[in-house]
Amino acid sequence: xxxxxxxxxxxxxxxxxxxxxxxxxxxxxxxxxxxxxxxxxxxxxxxxxxxxxxxxxxxxxxxxxxxxxxxxxxxxxxxxxxxxxxxxxxxxxxxxxxxxxxxxxxxxxxxxxxxxxxxxxxxxxxxxxxxxxxxxxxxxxxxxxxxxxxxxxxxxxxxxxxxxxxxxxxxxxxxxxxxxxxxxxxxxxxxxxxxxxxxxxxxxxxxxxxxxxxxxxxxxxxxxxxxxxxxxxxxxxxxxxxxxxxxxxxxxxxxxxxxxxxxxxxxxxxxxxxxxxxxxxxxxxxxxxxxxxxxxxxxxxxxxxxxxx
Amino acid sequence: xxxxxxxxxxxxxxxxxxxxxxxxxxxxxxxxxxxxxxxxxxxxxxxxxxxxxxxxxxxxxxxxxxxxxxxxxxxxxxxxxxxxxxxxxxxxxxxxxxxxxxxxxxxxxxxxxxxxxxxxxxxxxxxxxxxxxxxxxxxxxxxxxxxxxxxxxxxxxxxxxxxxxxxxxxxxxxxxxxxxxxxxxxxxxxxxxxxxxxxxxxxxxxxxxxxxxxxxxxxxxxxxxxxxxxxxxxxxxxxxxxxxxxxxxxxxxxxxx
Ligand SMILES: Nc1ncnc2c1ncn2[C@@H]1O[C@H](COP(=O)(O)OP(=O)(O)OP(=O)(O)O)[C@@H](O)[C@H]1O
Ligand SMILES: [Mg+2]
Numbered sequence: 001x002x003x004x005x006x007x008x009x010x011x012x013x014x015x016x017x018x019x020x021x022x023x024x025x026x027x028x029x030x031x032x033x034x035x036x037x038x039x040x041x042x043x044x045x046x047x048x049x050x051x052x053x054x055x056x057x058x059x060x061x062x063x064x065x066x067x068x069x070x071x072x073x074x075x076x077x078x079x080x081x082x083x084x085x086x087x088x089x090x091x092x093x094x095x096x097x098x099x100x101x102x103x104x105x106x107x108x109x110x111x112x113x114x115x116x117x118x119x120x121x122x123x124x125x126x127x128x129x130x131x132x133x134x135x136x137x138x139x140x141x142x143x144x145x146x147x148x149x150x151x152x153x154x155x156x157x158x159x160x161x162x163x164x165x166x167x168x169x170x171x172x173x174x175x176x177x178x179x180x181x182x183x184x185x186x187x188x189x190x191x192x193x194x195x196x197x198x199x200x201x202x203x204x205x206x207x208x209x210x211x212x213x214x215x216x217x218x219x220x221x222x223x224x225x226x227x228x229x230x231x232x233x234x235x236x237x238x239x240x241x242x243x244x245x246x247x248x249x250x251x252x253x254x255x256x257x258x259x260x261x262x263x264x265x266x267x268x269x270x271x272x273x274x275x276x277x278x279x280x281x282x283x284x285x286x287x288x289x290x291x292x293x294x295x296x297x298x299x300x301x302x303x304x305x306x307x308x309x
Numbered sequence: 310x311x312x313x314x315x316x317x318x319x320x321x322x323x324x325x326x327x328x329x330x331x332x333x334x335x336x337x338x339x340x341x342x343x344x345x346x347x348x349x350x351x352x353x354x355x356x357x358x359x360x361x362x363x364x365x366x367x368x369x370x371x372x373x374x375x376x377x378x379x380x381x382x383x384x385x386x387x388x389x390x391x392x393x394x395x396x397x398x399x400x401x402x403x404x405x406x407x408x409x410x411x412x413x414x415x416x417x418x419x420x421x422x423x424x425x426x427x428x429x430x431x432x433x434x435x436x437x438x439x440x441x442x443x444x445x446x447x448x449x450x451x452x453x454x455x456x457x458x459x460x461x462x463x464x465x466x467x468x469x470x471x472x473x474x475x476x477x478x479x480x481x482x483x484x485x486x487x488x489x490x491x492x493x494x495x496x497x498x499x500x501x502x503x504x505x506x507x508x509x510x511x512x513x514x515x516x517x518x519x520x521x522x523x524x525x526x527x528x529x530x531x532x533x534x535x536x537x538x539x540x541x542x543x544x545x546x547x548x549x550x551x552x553x554x555x556x557x558x559x560x561x562x563x564x565x566x
Contacts, residue, residue: 054407089401098404105408109313149404
């Protein structure tokens with residue numbers, strides 16, 4: 001399978017001395033739906049900035065569909081569409097003229113620019129807003145405008161840096177459907193997000209980056225298989241003053257009526273319920289503390305300095 | 310990008326630059342028209358009539374080419390400096406940086422846009438001057454060549470200023486502390502013959518002297534310096550500034566961390 005993106009030993013040191021990337025290496029196959037995950041400040045946006053040549057790298061190499069950005073930058077740029085994390089369009093221009101102008105920058109003739117603009121504005125529900133100055137759009141509309149802008153030259157690789165931040169649930173779902181569709185039609189997609197449930201349902205491959213290093217990289221299913229412990233939350237019928245000691249399970253009391261239990265996947269839950277019944281502990285309901293990717297993520301990126309009490 | 314694509318990209322950028330200053334014409338076209346009309350009234354009519362002849366022409370006729378040149382210089386410069394800086398400030402320079410446009414297209418797009426504003430204001434001021442004096446053109450070729458080269462040169466200078474600027478103040482400092490003094494001392498208002506030898510020699514290192522005089526030569530047929538040497542100098546600086554701007558763009562100075 002051809003590679004859409006190949007990043008080798010990429011390093012970035014900012015002027016102030018911050019070492020944002022400490023040599024990351026990963027590949028994205030053509031047609032993949034790829035999640036780049038990591039906590040705040042991990043280096044995701046820095047990596048994306050370098051890949052889309054908004055930033056200079058300190059070391060390493062980047063190839064986009066075989067075009068090295070140091071050798072054939074212009075060819076590499078043509079294949080990428082970027083939805084950045086921060087809004088970056090002219091506040092005074094209208095939606096329509098922002099898009100036509102962007103198409104022009106790619107050398108797309110006006111006739112085709114108009115067709116693409118209408119097509120993608122309609123697809124993302126912004127056609128009615130085409131004559132509004134961009135500053136008058138809501139936050140969610142601005143995000144969608146950036147998606148339309150990134151697609152205006154119909155790139156083979158779409159990179160989205162937190163496209164669903166600040167977007168309501170309903171809209172997020174339509175965005176997902178839209179992106180899945182686009183991916184099915186052949187566009188390779190790289191996405192960063194802090195909604196891990198979103199990554200789990202959309203993406204087939206992930207890389208987790210922390211403090212400028214890649215700590216996990218592989219297919220979603222293989223990574224989730226590594227997760228051998230899940231945390232269950234039990235709601236209790238009667239108050240409990242102390243966490244019970246159950247053989248084979250680690251229990252912790254959250255409050256009088258709530259208990260967290262870490263369950264080894266091999267062990268299963270049958271024995272847990274037998275033990276609970278034996279102790280006379282009545283459980284009214286049960287759920288997973290986090291979805292599986294979240295659980296994995298939290299275990300990998302477990303920092304001492306988080307603000308949990 | 311192939312040639313057609315490059316042409317489209319360049320056209321897009323120039324078109325956008327022109328649309329920008331046209332949209333805010335009250336800030337971009339009206340002020341120079343008003344300022345220059347005031348200059349015409351005060352220096353040309355009120356004071357000028359007492360000054361008598363300068364370089365063999367009455368003062369109004371003598372000062373008009375200088376004032377036209379001054380408006381070309383300040384407007385080409387200001388347009389690119391503020392447009393490019395506000396692209397950085399609003400981050401929409403990223404729209405340009407992610408695109409496959411070569412750096413020279415980016416540079417030419419901004420510079421041509423700025424030069425168009427400079428020339429447009431120059432034409433506007435020339436038309437206004439007709440209310441005060443007659444304006445015949447002695448050498449059309451020199452007039453047009455000088456105005457275009459000067460507009461390009463100061464558009465380039467404005468671009469370099471925009472690249473280095475980190476805050477809005479930075480695009481006001483150079484015009485205030487360098488451009489305005491050089492223009493006022495660049496022979497806009499007087500003939501260098503009036504200066505003592507020492508100050509005349511000092512004036513010769515001021516590039517604006519050459520532009521003002523070459524342009525005055527185009528209109529009136531008189532100049533304090535050799536015209537073709539002047540045009541050569543302006544052309545030389547255009548090349549130097551172009552090369553320097555491209556070098557800055559290639560390195561990503563001021564736009565890419
Ligand atoms: N312009 C800059 N100058 C100096 N340091 C920077 C700059 N931009 C980012 N950094 C630093 O680089 C590191 C990585 O930042 P980056 O924006 O890549 O993180 P991120 O993974 O995108 O985080 P988030 O999820 O919050 O968007 C951080 O320590 C950040 O403070
Ligand atoms: Mg980020």
